[in-house]
Amino acid sequence: MTSSYDVIVVGGGHAGCEAAYAAATMGSQVLLITMNMQTIAQMSCNPAMGGVAKGQIVREIDALGGMSGIISDKTMIQFRMLNRSKGPAMWSPRCQSDRHAFAWEWRKTLENNNNVSFWQDSVNELLVKDNAVYGVKTMMGIVFHAKSVVLTNGTFLNGRMFIGEKTFGGGRTGEAAASGLTEQLVELGFESGRMKTGTPPRIDGRSLNYEAMEEQLGDTKPGKFSYSDTPALIEQKSCWITYTNQAVHDELKTGFEKSPMFTGRIKGLGPRYCPSVEDKINRFADKDRHQIFVEPEGKDTVEIYVNGFSTSLPEDVQLRALQKITGFERAKMFRPGYAVEYDYFPPTQLKHTLETHLIANLFFAGQINGTTGYEEAACQGLIAGINAHHTVCEKDPFTIKRSEGYIGVLIDDLITKGTEEPYRMFTSRAEYRTLLRQDNADIRLTEKGYKIGLASQQRYDALVEKQQKIAELTDAIQSKRVKPEGINDWLTTQNSSPLRETATLRTLVKRPEITAENVSELLAITLPDTTKFNEEVVEQTVIEIKYEDYLLREKQNADKLDRWENLSIGTEFDYDKLKALSFEGRDKLKRTRPSTIGQASRISGVSPSDISILLVYMGR
Template identity: 80%
Template sequence: MYSSYDVIVVGAGHAGCEAANAAATMGSKVLLITMNMQTIAQMSCNPAMGGVAKGQIVREVDALGGLSGIISDKSMIQFRMLNRSKGPAMWSPRCQSDRNVFAWEWRKALEENHNVDFWQDTVSEVIVKDNRVKGVKTSLGVEFSAKAVVLTNGTFLNGQMFIGEKVFGGGRTAERSATGLTEQLVHLGFEAGRMKTGTPPRVDGRSLNYALMEEQLGDENPGKFSYTNTPALTKQRSCWITYTNQAVHDELKTGFDKSPMFTGRIKGLGPRYCPSVEDKINRFADKDRHQIFVEPEGWDTVEVYVNGFSTSLPETVQYNALRKIQGFENVRMFRPGYAVEYDFFPPTQLKPTLETQLVQNLFFAGQINGTTGYEEAACQGLMAGINAHRNSHEEAEFTIKRSEGYIGVLIDDLITKGTEEPYRMFTSRAEYRTLLRQDNADLRLTEKGYAIGLASQERYETMLAKREGIAKLTETIRATKVKPEEINTFLESKGSAPLREKGSLYTLLKRPEIDQSDVKGILSSLPDMPNGVGEETIEQTVIEIKYEDYLNREKQNADKLDKWENLSINPTFDYDRLKALSFEGKEKLKRLRPSTIGQASRISGVSPSDVSILLVYMGR
């Protein structure tokens, strides 16, 4: 056991695990401190990874060399590619996970990383001297020194749990809250706030009547998250869909007078896009039913997660309402749902590296920054871990632009706009979502991960082979001419105009009537088809061809805005010298300290004329 480390990571949730693994893989000696060694990488809420925009984040984390994609592949019990009926920019991978296997695989991976040490304890204080972090002090009075510290405290900072009129101290069921750290950080000058989140009841799957529900199967040919050679899913467990009804709503309403949310006992803001069931029936009183997803928690357990029924109503009200859901008439409840309220620190106090502006080499990642979701936490942890390592070794900072990844969008949104509710990623938040697809995350980011020593040589070479395969296949398609007699019967079957003369296959594939499955059949018959071209390469090539015009337009827009992203602003710049700046713009710039003109332009309250003044001052 060492007393001095390069990087200390506080908290072993999704952010903490990625942070510890990234810093350690890059060469730092890391200490991971957790309140409970048995809950490393615990899936506190639903046992699933990915989803709309979130799946893209998992693939980006994997492309950079993180582990969330690999762990998800090893622990999934069902895989679905969401939004297949829409354009490729909307396709989002999602898997149902085995909760226990997921946590075990994460712990196993961290234990196999010889640069990671563990300590079970609660951190009560961050040791700071001359505005620079020096280490941490635990509740046992043990002090560890470090060059950098990453705080990933999740929902544990002064956490309180609510079930009806009952209030418990804690950040997760059966786990105590962490006290003292918020107060110290506020004393150092940090601004803090309160947020809330919630979780639904867990029930006994043996007590459910699945015959009364809609079965939700996984994909016939399940995909995966990681670009590495993780095992393919050969069998899957079904999920199920049922609905609330008016009787359920009426039962829930009997507990509204005891609801901590409606009576004002909970002050923090909850996630608008994932409301509790009582909030849904209150806000959407015109709807007579709401969807419930019945999700198994693993291969070898009968425990079921009732997705869509998050609640903090009294447990008797929860139970009585559940029994009125179709298929739940004889339900047995393992444990009730609850809400948890916790401290967070507005992320406008951070740099693009997730280092705090007030204390050097102190990083925040995950729900401490006001975000929600495993995926959002994981990518923040990864970026904080990378930069904690680089800071401790006096290397240049590592960031991702908005045009390079959803990770860049998320961090830029947080540090420039802040958040007044738990932040969740959506595809609509990204201006360049046609560029930032789930299928090309490796082509966008693996080279970056390899350059900083996180992505392996094998990952890098696999990406290069894929890039070369796409280039060769594209060249073959461009060179191929198709005769009318070879293709017209097929075109007519698709309702597409027939060819009148020999035409380019490249142009033909751009037709909207010709979908992905058609293209595979056409390409397989090509005599000049390059050897060893896999399905992923074909899919990627077709997307690039079909959406060429859109992609070029987005690239041009990104290139135009990049000139502002490359105009750095000195962190000590005196904005008071620029008398022409608006009062609000000046105050926001002084408080948020943007690192580039591009970031400054996205700050709420900084007007276009303020940006123009900055550009004039900088000689642009």
């Protein structure tokens, strides 16, 4: 058994898998330590990937060379592009996943990487010397040495589970909690806190009456996440929608006196945008019903995930309330929902690389940083894994700007603003969301992934070919002139004004009534050779033309603000020597240690006058 590695990754969840894969693919010898080899990449909550803003993150992971998109494509059982009725900046891919297949594909992927080794155990101590980590010690007393360590502990650090008045240690159903690390990190000077998350009960699908529910089909032409040549989804499974009602709410209220959330036994804050069902009916007492999504757990199982019914009430109350939902009258429960409370470390203690300020070569990724969601965890794991490898090789830090990706927005939000509740990504968090669309993640990020050795030559070559095709189609649309007699009949069918004189095809593409759905017809009529361009090229070309004025304006704004992003402060800057700084501003700057003026300007408590003082000092 080898005792020395380049990178040790602690935890085999979504963050840990991406961290291990990235560092190993780039050349590091990686040891992945997980408490249970059978639950690598386990989908602990809903069996789905993507969604609003989250789908953009998965595409960005894929563009950089990570694996979440490929594995999602291989194991999806339904695909939907959300928000198609809105602008392209809001389009968000989402898939329903086969829970077991997803985890198995991740394990195979890691096992097929010869630079990844595995060890089943729990890490309860870091080896630290001169404020730098050099290895770990496991519960079995085994010592492993490494040049860098990535902690992706999920909900397991001193995890405590709650079902009604019952409480027991654990980070996930059937799995023990991890202890020791929090206490050591606090001794080393880290600040810690508690957060809470939860999951709904799982139901026997054979006991449900689907005819009483609303069927939710996948897209007629299902898309995918990865820009690589992953298999197309052929056979899709349906999801279903139903609703709670007053009888359900009344039944749930009978268990409130035993609710760990209402009795105060849970201290940690839960995700505001994904509340438990008891919290929903308590906070939104004026609403007589709430939506319930009925989601299959896989292709070959009857197990059902009841999305929207997360709860920690007693199991008998859960079942009685479920059976009052339309379609659930004869529901059988496989296992009850529960809440889990766990330790996290406020992410203001990190650099943009996700390395800690206090301990060199130590990286945090995922729920340990106060986030929620597979996608948020996976992208942090990817960045931490890249930078753990770069630390080993003494290469420059790898970061993504807010103007370059949702991943950059997420990490910047975490380390400059912190979070007191589980952080979830939304499109509204990104000020440049028109630039950060799901369709152009490869153009934004694949070259960056290729340069660091993560994205393959094949991926880079595909990007170059795509850019050439976009340029070719753009030129064709801009130069093509369309006569009224050749297009007016079609324009009339689209409720679009007929042409009075010859016009460029570009002016027609920019018309608001020419949508993503009918633009292909327009191009087929006016440019018969468009068959050589695939749907992705056509879609992105049309978006760039249709929204070019907005995109240009947003790009100019991003460039202006990037000037501050390039003004380096240095993480060792002595703020105490600037007496004119406000007391609060100085304190926040010393705690967060921003590396640029741009990052400093986004820290809560740092005022515009504080930034002006910094700029004056720097001769700006």
